[in-house]
Amino acid sequence: MEPLAPKKTGILLINLGTPDAPRTGPVRKYLREFLGDPRVIDLPAIPRALLLNLIILPTRPQKSAALYRKVWTDEGSPLLVHSNSLQADLARELGEQYCVELGMRYGNPDMASALDRLRARGVNQICLVPLYPQYSASSTGSAVARALELVSQSWDVPAVMTLKPFYDDPRYIDAVCAVSKPALDSFQPDHVLFSFHGLPERQIHKSDASGKTCLAQEDCCQQINEANQHCYRAQCFATARALCQQLELSSENHSVAFQSRLGRTPWIRPYADVLLDELVEQGVKKVAVMCPAFVADCLETLEEIAIRAGEQWKAKGGEELRLIPSLNSDPHWVKALASILRTSISPPQ
DSSP, X not given: OOOOOOOOEEEEEEEEEEOSSSXXXXXXXXXXXXXXXXXXXXXXXXXXXXXXIIIITTTHHHHHHHHHHHHOBTTBOHHHHHHHHHHHHHHHHHOXXXXXXXXXXXXXXXXXXXXXXXXXXXXXXXXXXXXOSSOOIIIIIHHHHHHHHHHTTSSSOOEEEEOOOOTTOHHHHHHHHHHHHHHHHHHOOSEEEEEEEOOBHHHHHHTOSSSSSTTTSTTTTSSOXXXXXXXXXXXXXXXXXXXXXXXXXXXXXXXEEEEOOOSSSOBSSSBHHHHHHHHHHTTOOEEEEEOTTOSSOOHHHIIIIIIIIHHHHHHTTOSEEEEOOOOTTOHHHHHHHHHHHHHHOOOOO
16 A cells, blocks of 8 residues: 655635626626625625626726726736736745645636645645735625635535635735835835725625624724624725834824725725825825735735826826835745744644
């Protein structure tokens, strides 16, 4: 009888995803999958289908494709390029006891293929690693739910664990500071804006088990407690507090806001575009924008912030708006994530 192969842990890195190309067809295919997810547009099936097929898909793909073309590189989508680099560098950092694969929640490389590759490499257990520092049901929750659905389709279901949100893990905070501080020091901004991706308010309410805490009072996100432990907005503020402390930013020279809102329904506040206008009116000339909800630069950072918000800032009279780079595959982030994984994963039995 042949001896058992050395036991290995599979690491599945999961990010949101990207179209295959910055053209209308591939973008439509991507948006259909993404916005068809009931955790993303959390409406009943029929209203969601009507919204998607009658309002969004007839016009949005062409507009989004034009935005993607502004940030697309010779190597492809920035999000995919950075994610591939992170996967390769993390695999080298972790060593032979781990097998690291990348699977996008929507688009390619898809999670099903990534899980097949892990199984083919003979892993004994799998750790799901949603690359979202802060938890939300529409990002982390959707990614984990889909991964578990795919894993359960195997005849022999492996042991599976999920990396918990790392929004205030000191190693993540250290990595963000290591990447951002040189850029901040060279720019010397008057103000730092922490811009996180937004969510509809109704999704925040759904994560409040008590029904009495989230968005019920102005200071509801000032600390994490039992009632708001799954609150995305509270975790964003916790990230900002930790970064401010380490970067030595005073309460007067930083703000927290939320970007990327869509539609007429209320989204979590304050809104980034509105706050930028207010900062200009207050006399701020140079603003640096950090986006700690994104571990890799993507459409939301490179186009929405660096390009669109930058144009808005100058049109309103500001001098310069500068996007601070995301973690991408910076060595500080690779080492931080490897450390987080080593201390979070038990050796395979």
